[in-house]
Amino acid sequence: MNPHRRRVHAEVRQDHAEVHEPRLAAARVARLATTDPDGRPHLVPIVFALDGDTLYSAVDQKPKRSRTLRRIENARARPDVTVLVDHYEEDWQRLWWIRLRGHARVLDHGDERDRALALLAERYPQYTDAPPRGPVLAITIVETRTWTAS
16 A cells, blocks of 8 residues: 555534534535436536525526426425535545435425525525526425535
């Protein structure tokens, strides 16, 4: 074994909020996994905002193939979802990920949807100029798992 090579000790654990919040709060993008009617995973990148134990993500106005989005319909029918936030660098000592499992609700209108859109606009200026008109996913986080290489 090369004496100059350090062994990476990976750890997977249930973390307290103060450990993962700075990385989660700083992250700009995540991946949302829902389940299709046939049981296959459906994975899409999302932007998000956090409010306590709730993660919000909106359907923005970028071009879509359809007005009925699979992630929304999947969440309506099967609300158990997973969100992955991760960080990659060539220095593998700095790798990490945070996996959030939760229960999704689709907000088509109402005060919570309006509050979620305000949180998203604070984080992403693009939403100020072009506020999302579609539904908002509200994901109540029920489990957090983290991994870090260091």
